[in-house]
Amino acid sequence: MFIINQEIVELTSEKLRQHFGEAILTEEVEMDMPVYTVKKEIIVDLLRFLFDDEILRYRFLTTMCGIHYPDNKQQFGVIYHLHSLENNQRIRIKTFTTIEDITIPSATAVFAAANWMEREAYDFYGIQFPGHPNLKRILNVEDMDYFPMRKEYPLEDGTRQDKNDDFFGR
């Protein structure tokens, strides 16, 4: 279990509410990590704010991934895990977007590590990141025409003829 540094977490919540007001939609503590759901328009400013703040110092982007909830109105989400090494505190930031306007501002200006992580999210879910220097597919074949991790696509290879689906219950 990660130990929550209560002081720093309270300071983070206070500063974020002060600075960004209503753009912070929810804040809660999920098991051992504070989680903030924010509006996507301010995400880069928020990351920059947390990076620059002298006390909070969230200067390490642990990981970033996409997620797809087909039943929600805001189907696609991007989840950032930040880590403040000096205060030893981790937080999770989530933003969501609809399928019609599937863009989230790119965080590469703040963290160089976000470069490939955003390419992976684009490759898997089709989320566009305006401001990214080189947004093209990274893990799949270049000319693939669909986004495989979305929930509507199957796992298996579509061109396989020799497997009998009746036995495998797909």
Place this chain on the structure above:
Amino acid sequence: MDSNNNIKIVDIPEGYSGNGFFATRMDKAVGLARMNSLWPLPFATSCCGIEFMATMAPHYDLARFGMERLSFSPRQSDLLMVMGTIAKKMGPILQEVYVQMAEPRWVIAVGACAASGGIFDTYSVLQGIDRVIPVDVYVPGCPPRPEQIINGILKIQELAHYESLRRRNKPEYKELLATYGIE
């Protein structure tokens, strides 16, 4: 204690020998030379590659079967050892490497992923390398133990030993290559 009794020496083929000479059929001599000095091309992509490294290491020592000299250039190798998962992105490259090899060439598919896609029945993994190149020996396992890999190599040596010198020009072989789109 005489230790020389336990060394296995390659037997000479059938032939006619006399004082200072030995005569046998050409293909027997060539087969013997080929089987004991194959130059492998290790096409190691994932976990099976590490088991191959363990097979080359002194404990299991592949060099005692004649595979001392690994070649990373396809033009100088005889045996293409495909070890590990081949993704669809890698398929054309594998075919390119196979085409660059000169005859006689053999292919051994080491591991479940190379033989049939393995546990990865997904959209991005090639379900067996025999979808892009013809394969001679399959070694199952995930990863196969070094002893199994050596067993596969011995089968390749058997193929190299008894292969007729004119097999490569036969029409069935050319037809097989044509199904893969290789000239």
Place this chain on the structure above:
Amino acid sequence: MKEDIQKNIDPGDVAGSEIHEFVTLNVGPTHPATHGVFQNVMTMDGEYIVDTEQTIGYIHRAFEKIAERRAYYQILPLTDRMNYCSSPLNNTGYLMAVEKLLGLEIPKRVQYMRIIIMELARIADHNVCNSVIGVDTGALTVFTYMFQDREKIYEIWEQVCGSRLTTSIGRIGGFERNWNEKTWTLLRKFVKEYPKSLKEFENLLMRNRIFLDRTVDVGAISAEKALNYGFTGPNLRATGVDYDVRVTSPYCSYEEFDFIVPVGTTGDTHDRFMVREEEMWQSLSIINQAIAKLDAMDDKETFNADSKAYVMPAKEKVYNDMEALIWHFKQVMGEIDPPKGEIYHAIEAGNGELGFYIVSDGGRSPYRCHFRRPCFIYYQAYPEMIKGNLLSDAIITLSSMNVIAGELDA
């Protein structure tokens, strides 16, 4: 005449000369020096590298998508195949993440046993990396020496779980069976004999003039850049930042063990080599402490947590006891719902912080299972590390970063 002589370029002066001739070199996916399949298309000015364009994904096996279709205990063999040089680290990390989600309490004995397995995996991983740095500088013999020790570690893992390389060691809640006598014999023999062979390896390479010339000041990166690029593990510690997940957020009773975290200064290849070398000594010390703690415990029988809902009962009980049969059925058929929620758990793997972000919707398989793979994140910095260096330096930088293709693409 004099102008003709001046036009002859001195081979040692190409970088400073005004004549540039750019060549594109494809250090392609099949190359003996790239240990794994990834491609670097390098633009070169003579022997010096101007720029690199990387392509990965040649072994993309869609782990995250497979994980959404498998039960929690079925994802374990997938995690083996990420960093396949040290599978037990990935396995235990994943199991600890799932146990965190389920809220299981793991007994001390199991935690110490897990620490022994994890530190053996760390020794095995650093073994391969350091000997491969040796191979890339031309010292092929060290590889043959170090792989003997890897065989000894394989024998120990084989006694514990049955498999050498892709171990799938452990189950949710602990291990599948208690360790037998042979495991303990092999383990004690290993810790007695390993210091001698590690010393032999060090004598071959550590003060070797040629090796030092090849690796000092090659592929350096500064600490701020490394942190911005998301470096973790030995690559980050070589730059001077002492971030080790075992120390900052201890898991599995690491806080009870006494070890130091080696740190470098310049972040070059030599520092990475030395950090890994010292970590092997530290891992050996941790294993010795764990064996001492286990010998001091009275309990020699526990090998998994006491939870009927998530830990599979022993096969003898399943065939003879009604209750065990029912629990076994419930677990395999997915009738037991894990709690809803999401967790992130990180461990210190061979290459850095290996993280597991699991989102559970109460079903048999996770809704989303994301692996934070250290190789994928720090390999982005490779073009910057080799800019302006020679091609041979670039090859050594690549092997010292310990980029494993399975972890890169997942």
